Every structure is written in C-alpha cells, then in structure tokens.
Amino acid sequence: MKTLLLTGATGFLGGAALEKLLKDNQGVNYLILVRAENVQQGLNRIRANMEKFNINKTTLDKLTPENILLGDLSEPTHFLSDTRINTVTHVVNCAAVASFGNNPLIWKVNVEGTLAFAQRMAQVKGLKRFLHVGTAMSCAPEPGSLVAESAEFEETAEHLVEYTRSKSTIEQLMRQSCPQLPLVIARPSIVVGHTRLGCQPSSSIFWVFSMALMLRKFMCSLQDNIDVIPVDYCADALVMLLNCETLDNDVYHISAGEESSVSFADIDRAIAAALEKPPVGDHYAQVSYEALLQMRRQLKDIFGPCNERLMLKAMRLYGSFAMLNVRFSNEKILKLGMPKPPRFTDYIACCVQSTRGLSIPQQMVVDFK
Template structure:
C-alpha cells in the first residue's frame, strides 16, 4: 500500500492535491496522512473538510477522511509532529506547506526554511520512502526580463528577489540537497497558479485580483503585449500527484508551467474579462505607467477600487507589477516528455474566475495573498 503524506492540505495547492487524490484514487490501495495546524485531530479534520468543500467534493468523498488521516502539527514547530511513529510508514511525500504570503509575515523564514529542513531531515530517515516532492516556485529562479527559462539553467544569482517568499523557496531547495543527500528529493516549481478550470476562484482568489485591479485602474506597470505564464491549480495538482507516484522519473527538477506556446498576453486577459462581464475591453484606454506615477494617483484608489488601504494597494502594485514586467516564460519540456498534457489556457476559464469573484471588492479578494 502507498502511504502519502501531504503537507499544506488546508491551503490552495495542497487542497487541490487532496481533491485530485480523492477523485481519482478513492477506493484504491492508497492511504493519506495530512499535516494540518490544529489543536486536535478532530479540529484538523474539520479544517481539511472545510477547505475541500471549496473544491466541490461530495459528502461521500469527504466521508472517506477521518481523524486517522490527520497529523496535527506546524512547520514552525516541527518537533511537535516529527516524532509521530506514523511517519516511519510513509512511502511518498508531497510537501505543499509554506507561507506563500507576499506580505511581511514574520514566520515566513521559520516555516519555509527552518521547519521545512527539519521535516526533510526526519523523512530522510524513513527507509521505505520512495519519493519526496517539494513544491517550490518558478520565480525562485530570478529569471531575466523577456526570457524563456529552461529547466537545465541555473538560477540567476545576478538578479534580486522581488519578495522574500521566492528567496526562502530557493534557499530550502539548496539546504535540503546539502543536508539530505539520501532523500529521494524532487523539486516541482509551478509558475503562477491562478484559479481552477471548473471552479474558477471558488477555492482561492489568489493572484486573480491583480488582473481585476489593473483593469479597474486602467493602468499598470506592464505592457498589454507582455505575457504571463499562468496554470490552473487543478492542473498543478494532477502533475504533482503524477510526479509523486510515477514508478520512475528522469529528473530531480521540473517546471509546472504552460510553456512558451500557452502563455497569456495581458490584452487577452482584458478581452476575456470584459466578455465575461459583458462590458468593453479597456485596450484603447490602458496606460503603462511607472510605480512612481501609480503612487502619485493613490488618492484615486478608493474611488475606483472601493474602501481600501492605499499603502497596501501600492505595495501590491510594486510587488506584482515587478513580476508582470518580467514577461518571462518557463519551459515545460520535461513534463511533455513524460506524456503529461499541456494545461488549459488561462483564457478558457477566465469566465469562471470572473463569475466566482463577482460582487467582491479588490481589498476583499487580495487578503488571501497578504496574510
């Protein structure tokens, strides 16, 4: 029997991984152990089920999970769960847990690096462990502007991280390789994860609000001809599970991305959001402006976006504008060589993202990324 430990199951990517496993592998010879922050296994189970309900799972599918599937613990305090004897029976790990906030979360390094390294060291002692999939981020490569970043390229040390999140994800990869040489370690770096192909932003509004904000403001720091490498969370989850459970894989590093051919230009996002809202695209009114120009118009934010903290909005513009200006694409040839399908283009499910965020303000939607 395969025994799969999933961290971050109460989050966006981890929840999608559990959703995929429950839909595709329910009744098969697989046991799940889910790491979750909670006071008790019962409370942890409630957190997991509450998250999975956002993914549209039925009561019958959710009923397959019980307290026995719950490992209560927190990566910020790994000693609290790494002594659990059930870890010695784990055959596969999908490590999705991280503080993914682009805000200044004081626990970010403690969780993403220190706690994750302690967890990896513990799992390296498990004799039956066959694979440890670690979820990073493609932006940790610090790609050059207007480039295609290939999977055999080293990270660009001459560039600076736009946020500490990407720095922490790159650091933990290197530390695990250094300190856990026997761990069957495979890094999967997703590009920008936005929405779900069937559920839109019901599971999470992460990142999608940035596009809505730019369209409402009718200006941003990138050009409309620039493109962005977007994948849906359900595609990311499918790839992670397949990387985890495949009998053999050739590489220890993979991009999960849409690749050069399916990157989405910002003008197409404008077009499809307008179509979903039955309004006109802003293409003729859009202005590319500098961050300084955006800062100079901050008094207009509340009139356009509704009640908001203009300092947080400006911070968001600076951070996400920096990523948008990169206009970078991430090669996904290694997945294609495995026979993996290409992800659905962002434009094919933008309408679902629009419909599931309708009526919510930008400040409400953005809080998921500024925890």
C-alpha cells in the same frame, strides 16, 4: 499500498492535490499534516477546505481522525517524533507561507521548518519519493526569457519578495544536507483559479488582473506575456510526479510554457467578454510605479474602502512581476505524458463569475496574510 504524507492540504494547491487524489480513489493511506488544537479540529479544517472544491460528503468521509497528523512546520519538533512517520513511503510537501507580504513566518516555515522535515524524512528507510513544491519564480528569471528547468541558481540573484528567496534557499539546503532524500522538485508558475470552479477555492492573484484593468494603467505592457496555470492542472501534474515509478529528472516546471502563455491584451479581451463590456484596449497606459503612487487619493473612489498603503504595495510587487514578461519551459512534464495546459483565457470567465460581488480588497486578503 502507498502511505502518503501530505502537507499544505488546508491551502489552495495542497487542497487541489488532495481533491485529485480523493476523486481518483487511489489506494492511498493518508497522513495529513494539519495545524489544529486537536485531531477533530484538524479533520474539520481539511473538510472545510475540501468543500471549496465541491467534494461530496461520501468522498470526504474517506478521511477519518486516523489520517490526521497534528503539527506545524513553524514548530516541526512537535510532530516529527510521531512513529507513523516511519511508515511513510511518499511525501507531497505543499506547505509554505506563500505571502507576498513581510510575514515573519516565511523563513521559519519555508526554510527552517521545511529543512527539519526533510532531514527527518531522509531517515525513513521506506521513503520512495519526497515531492517538494517550489515555485518557478525561485530562479529570479531574466526579463523576457523562456526559463529552462534547471537545479542551478544564481547566488547573487535579486528577489522581488522574501517568499521566492525562501523557496530558492530551501531547495539548495535540502540538496546539500539530505543527499539521500529521494527528492523531486515541482516548480509551478503562477497558479490562478480552477478550470471548473474559477476562484471559488481561492481568489489568489486573480484580483491583480482585475485591479490593473479597473485602473486602466499598470506597470506592464498589454503586449507582455504571463505564464499562468489553473490549480487543478497543477494538482494533476503533482499526482503524476508522485505516481511515476521512475523519473529522468529531479526538477520539473508545471507551467503554461511558451505555447500556452497569454498576453495581458488576451486577458483584457477575455475578462471584457466575460463581463460583457468592451476591453480597455487603447485606453490602457503603461506607467511607472511613481505614477501609480500619485493616484493614492483616488484609490478609494476606484476600489471602495481599502488600505491605500497595502494597495500601493501590491501594485509595486505585482507590477514588478508582471513586467518580467517571462515564460517557463514545460518540456519535461509534457514528455511524461502530461497534456498541454489550458490557457488562462480558456477559463477566465469562471474566475470572473466566481468573484462577482467581491471587492478587490476582499479578494487580495489571501495574498497578504
């Protein structure tokens, strides 16, 4: 039987991965890293997150206090001495500070804590796989490109946010300092929503599209493409990578790829259809950030009560990503037998429905924690 150490299970992607594992009823002995004051509180945090995925009580009851490993990647020494770690056969490391803000914990958790964790797991004799979740954006892609799956990084690459820099750095450090670690890296592209639940588990990033269409202007063109996948597809791919006995590669994109990426015009039409309104279409204008900056006094009229400074920061950051117009090759995961990903527009109506009544400022909190 596998003994799986899962991190990040109180988050969006880690929660979706645990949902997949629990619903598949796989023969797994779980050890779940949770930040909490005591074991019961940790278990309650896991259960609360799983409820966002509509998991029934019977399935949730499979998790008990014995499955909880109390700890925090910002202070890894507190849990790395737990003797249960020596029995672990598989790791799925979803934990990270995924904020696009200037959270001081980004480097401490994503690089320093994760490296200490990887070094400890490299000492576990029975470990068969250490599946680390990175991000496709960690390579700082060239605008307009179809990005290949490669372990190579440009050392001089300029990152738009500290988060992607941290994810690039930790990949390189794990390879350098833990050559014996059975490391496989999964790099999801932009994870938005859930095919059945929409934004119920998390509104992360979906609000950006709604914000741009409410403004009727943004930094990207409607003809630009974006590589978006739902969280449940990403979780399915992670479980496949976890369970494959042998893998030919150690880096896999989990992405929409060239075929399933969508244009912003496609997104405009799909959101409009879900709202039963006409698309923005010809009323949309591609503008510079400076033009958005000049709208500062209008933001509260458009979005309601909001932090204008944070709204403008979000526009600058996400506008810069949107302008990249990149797609990420997904050939390797498809060759393993993973089905083609759904297009964002296939399930966007679920995202619209699940965010009705929520303002843009309310939705964006999760990305600037």
